[in-house]
Amino acid sequence: MQYSYLELAQLLISQIQSEQYRVGERLPSVRTLAKMYQLSPSTAVRCYRHLENQGFINAQSKSGMYVADWKLLYSQNYSLQAKAGLYSSSGAIQLPRNKAAMVLTQQPSPKGDAHHNKHRIAPPVYEELMSLQHRMSQLYELTEQPLKWQLHLASADPNWYACKKLAQLLKQALVVHPHLLGQYPNGSGWPELKQALSQWMRSFGLDLSENELLITNGSTEATSLALQAVAQPGDCIAVESPVYFGVLQTIEKLGLKAIEIPCNAGTGLSLEALKYALEHQGSIKAVVAMSSFQNPTGSCMPDSHKKKLLKLIGKHQIMLIEDDVFGDLSHQVERPTPIKVWDKHERVIYIGSCSKSLAPGFRIGWIAGGRYHAAIKSLKLSYSLVSPLLEQVALAEFIKGGDMALHLRQLRQRLASNVGLAVKAVAQYFPYGTKVISPAGGWWLWLELPLSISSLSLLKLAIANSISFTPGMVFTNTGKFNHHLRINYARPWVEIEMALQKLGQLAHQQSTNH
Amino acid sequence: MQYSYLELAQLLISQIQSEQYRVGERLPSVRTLAKMYQLSPSTAVRCYRHLENQGFINAQSKSGMYVADWKLLYSQNYSLQAKAGLYSSSGAIQLPRNKAAMVLTQQPSPKGDAHHNKHRIAPPVYEELMSLQHRMSQLYELTEQPLKWQLHLASADPNWYACKKLAQLLKQALVVHPHLLGQYPNGSGWPELKQALSQWMRSFGLDLSENELLITNGSTEATSLALQAVAQPGDCIAVESPVYFGVLQTIEKLGLKAIEIPCNAGTGLSLEALKYALEHQGSIKAVVAMSSFQNPTGSCMPDSHKKKLLKLIGKHQIMLIEDDVFGDLSHQVERPTPIKVWDKHERVIYIGSCSKSLAPGFRIGWIAGGRYHAAIKSLKLSYSLVSPLLEQVALAEFIKGGDMALHLRQLRQRLASNVGLAVKAVAQYFPYGTKVISPAGGWWLWLELPLSISSLSLLKLAIANSISFTPGMVFTNTGKFNHHLRINYARPWVEIEMALQKLGQLAHQQSTNH
Incomplete structure (x- = not known):
């Protein structure tokens, strides 16, 4: 050859x-x-x-x-190392000279190279952020950029997770189960994990037996399975607006239609609007809601609202898909109660995940499908068969050994300590007229800028200054939220403060330019 | 409380x-x-x-x-340990007295217990094996049975995999990438795994760059994504008949229709029949084919057939979804060439996986989507977002370090040494008129029993005698193959021989009873 x-x-x-x-x-x-x-x-x-x-x-x-x-080169081009490196104490990263030139100038290169370069450092195409089809991949491109402050990420600082303990438990699992890798996983999840989750959820009043749980590849797969179980192509699904863009894309790929119901940063989903929509739009088959610490607004529905929502879906005989992935990240002593707790008629499909709170690197979610559980289990076999066991075994031990409670306490304290500072910093550094509501849990800050500032223009400027965030318009199909942005403050405060100060300055520039 | x-x-x-x-x-x-x-x-x-x-x-x-x-109890009730335990040298497993009684008598128990028992030892409902909706879950129940010889499994003996080496590489990955678990995976797969796969595939003539590959949750997800990319609900998909039951279920869940094209145990998919179907059935959007060592027949299309198939799909402007998960398990020195090698027009969607050949416990597959690659990548974001990196990092090192070549050599030798013996044992122990063709790769034996023996009746008898296999009728929607069965011979020969001898005796009994 x-x-x-x-x-x-x-x-x-x-x-x-x-x-x-x-x-x-x-x-x-x-x-x-x-x-x-x-x-x-x-x-x-x-x-x-x-x-x-x-x-x-x-x-x-x-x-x-x-x-x-x-290896330095790799650490900038591939998100995994990049993210670890970007938040090191050493501050800015030195790009190799020729690489930096490519980033800045995007010079045409021979065809063969173009392929490689594109894969490694393609900047997001800002216009494509508007397109439902492309926004997720464009936001992914953003993650691959060698930026100093990646405030668009969907996880906390890597050092805020119990990586060492999890690694130790993974190693232990490999010793205790020497044939774990040599056998097909089977069934609906590692029984001990389901037991541990069942017991954990009981600690906040949610009584789900092992048999009611199915382990999935994260909450993304869980949501996709739930939607397929409850709706047929052409049906409508009510979602919060703004809403996590991934849900919009999943709904669209399944041939369903998203009906956006206003969600405010305080009390969450508007029940009045939902009621109206249900009365006037016959084909809504389910509501997808993040009732505790919604993405992106951070809103948490009061218990009274949660109960009303449950009544409402009962009255209209539709399902509620409750995404509780942020529920564990309360800034207060008490964790909010999931709606599923009050669900006597199996109308709530409950979804949890370890990706936010415990281990972003694991892809483990769980779903209790209520009256659709059997259908969801059957669908899972067609989409991914089973989930790998290694991480499930380690996660079971993590929960059973009490490490989860300990880890969550620390993570919640860190978030609680940052949130007040972050809200204050926005007030201090951002232009007059910027609105923000301090959330009671999770790690999102949902900012509304003055009308003179477009968050997309600000993003372009920010990226040139090594800061990223998520522009508001990706959280809707309606064309709204052009002056909004979502920020993740789950990083050491010094970093967040520098980023917010810098971003505030850029917003002022934008404001003056107009 | x-x-x-x-x-x-x-x-x-x-x-x-x-x-x-x-x-x-x-x-x-x-x-x-x-x-x-x-x-x-x-x-x-x-x-x-x-x-x-x-x-x-x-x-x-x-x-x-x-x-x-x-722990002994666990080793019988949960497939993971069960499978390891069942093939230990100690032979038959002692069930705890009360457990054994439950298996054999299925006595009614108090409601609370019933739930648990059902989860652990529910026997398959034979009638449901007929139902496309239920056959996969019923076959899973089979795996959870405490049987001595589980010849229906879809993997080789756990000891035939490089579990220790893989465990070592997983541990190494956790040391080298201390933040691996604390960060969201990103993009279309671990770049070094895609590089390693790319290089590996080049060794058998398949030239796919990193950018042409997407890592998936096994070949199941890959197949599901490919089907969704190429077809709309209502469309037809041509498949081999008999065919892996999972493909039939996935096709059905997606609202597609399977057109079953005869596949013989020698040269695989019948091109004459496919040609006829394509000329008479307008809505066939793709052919799904396992061109090398098909499941369940073990057939391998000759190169000339493969090239003709490629021409045929080109002529009808449809896609070929080539599932090559058994291609690496040739019993001969040469590995068969995937059709993708000759694909000049991006009409072949190529799917590979490590689940059969390398590590059933990993859920890692890969797909090269040809002209549909971008669509498939986008769909993946909606269905499972990303695949976990830990196993990908270890697998990359496994391939790069040369362990894959070494492991495959051993596994292939073991299979090659068993296959001749297995075919001979069938001839020796099974009733006159039983047909079998010796496959040139993989680990399936596809038996056709005399017409007087129903494979479903034989299965009931076999399970009572602690042997399982897969009855032929689950590999079709047509009601055919009632006298066929699929057997996995990838276990130490002494076990397979005992199982075949016993099964042959039972078949003789059935034959005489009629």
Whole structure:
């Protein structure tokens, strides 16, 4: 086989990554390389040039090619390491010179490279944030940007999670269950995890037996399964507005129609509006609601509202899909009560997840499907068969061992300590007229800027200044919320304060420009 | 809070499982227990009786209650450990007396217990195996049975997988990436895994770049995403017949219609029949085919057939969804070539997975969606967002470190050594007229029994004799294959031989009874 320059480059990259060539080590000369792989010297030159562009090697004039500090490069291009690195104490990250140039100038590059570059550092296409089809992938691109303050992320600071303890429990699981990896998982979830969850939920009044629970690949799969169980293509689903953009996309992909019901930052979903919609729109099959600490507003429905909502859906004989992924993140001593607690007629499909509160790196959610549970279990077999057990075993031990209670206490304290400061900082740094309501749980701040400031324009400016946030318009299909933005304040306060100060300045600039 | 007897039992079970009470340890007396939890002695008695029924404790007359060897109990009731235990060298498993009685007699039990028992040992409802809706869950129930020879399973013997090495790589991943669990995974898969897969596939001629790959939750999710991308509810999908029952269920859940095209145990999908179907059925949008070592027949299409199939789908401008999960398990030196290799027009959606060949406990698959790749990526966001990274990191290292090649060599040798023996054993032990073709890869044996023997009746008899297999009728919606059965021979030969001998005897019995 004769290699093309790109194939040879790929081979060398894998050798560099497996440290057959170590950082700083000298690579074969062009002549030697060409000989080794029976290529023309010009192909070898092209290959090295490609690797240099990719940041894997450095040319040192006359003395040859050397392996570059490519791990640094990786730490900026791939979100996983990037996120860890971005919040290190060292502050700003140094981009390798050529890489930085690419980010800033987006120069055209040969076709082969374009593919790679696009994958690694494509900036979000701001216009596509408007498109329901593309907004999730564009927000993902945002995460891959080498930004200093990523306030759009959907998790807390990695150091705020019990990574070490979870790693230890994973290792333990592998010892205790030596055949865990050599066997197909089976059934509706690891029985001990379902037991542990059942017991945990009982601590806040939610009485669900093991048999009522199904383990899913996060709350995304749970929501998708619930929607498919309760509705047929063409049906309508009532959602909060603003609402997590993922729900809008899932609804659309399933051929359903989202009916957006206003949700205010204080008491959540407007029951009056929902009542009106239910009376005037016959085909609403379910309401999807995040009743405690809604994404993005942070609102929490008072118990009286929750009970009224339950009555309302009962009266109209539809289902409520209750997404409780933020419920555990109350800033107060008491955790809010899920609506499911009062559900006597199996009309509430309850969804929980460990992705927000416990371990974003696990993809474990759970669902209690009420009267649709059997249908949901059957659907799960068609969509992903089963969920992997390793993480389930570790999570079961984490809960049973009391680590969950301990971890949540710390995380909630951290959030509670940040929220007041964040609200104050917004008041201090943002233009006059900016509105914000202090949430009682979760980690979102939902800001309404003065009408003169577009949050999309602010985002462009912010990204040029190494700050990201989520613009309001992605949380709706209606074209509203153009002056809103969502911010995650679950990071060490010094970082959040710097970011809010900077962002406030940029908002002032925008305001003056208009 | 005052506990009910069931709640108290649950609490004690969790204390026993976390070894606060160890095996053999004496539990508090009824009187003490009642005092500890402020309950009536009769509630404490009910609680202990429940635990005894569940096999967690033993009563020793006059001396009190002691923690039973409950881990043994677990090893029979939960498939995970069960599967490991069942194939231990010790042979038959001793059921605790009360448990065995439950299995055999299925006596009615108090309502509270019924729930638990149902979860743990419900036997399959044979009639429901006929129902597309229920057959998968019924086959799962089969896996949870405490049977000695589970020949229906979809993986090889747990000891035939590189569990130790994978566990070591998982531990390493947790050390190298200390924040892995504290961050949301992002994007279309761990870049190094996609690189490693890309390089691996190149070794058998399949040239797919990282950007052409998306990591999924196993091949089930991949298939579901592919079908949704290429077809709308109401459309038809051509599949092999017999075909893996999961595909039939997924097609049905998506509102699509399966068109079953005959597949023979030798050369696979009948191209003549497919051609006819395409010419007479306008709404076929795609063909799903397992071109190498099909499930259940084990057939492998010759290269000439594969190329003709590619031409045929090109001519009719439809897509081919090629499921290659068994391709790596060739019994010969050469691995068969996937059709995707010859696909110049992006008409083949290629699906791979590590669940069969490398690690059933991981739920990692991959898909190259051809002209539908962007649509598939977008759908994935709606169905499960992202796949967890931990297993991806370990798998990447497994492949890059050369362990995959080594492991596959061993696994393939084991399969190759069993297959000839298995075919011979069928000839020796089964009734005259039983047909079987020796497959060239994978681990399935597709048997056709004489017409006088129904495979469903044989299954009932077999299960009573601690053997399971998959009856032929679950591989179709047409009502065919009532005399067929699928057997997995990927277990140590002594076990397979004993099972085939026993099963052959039972088949003879059936044959004589008619």
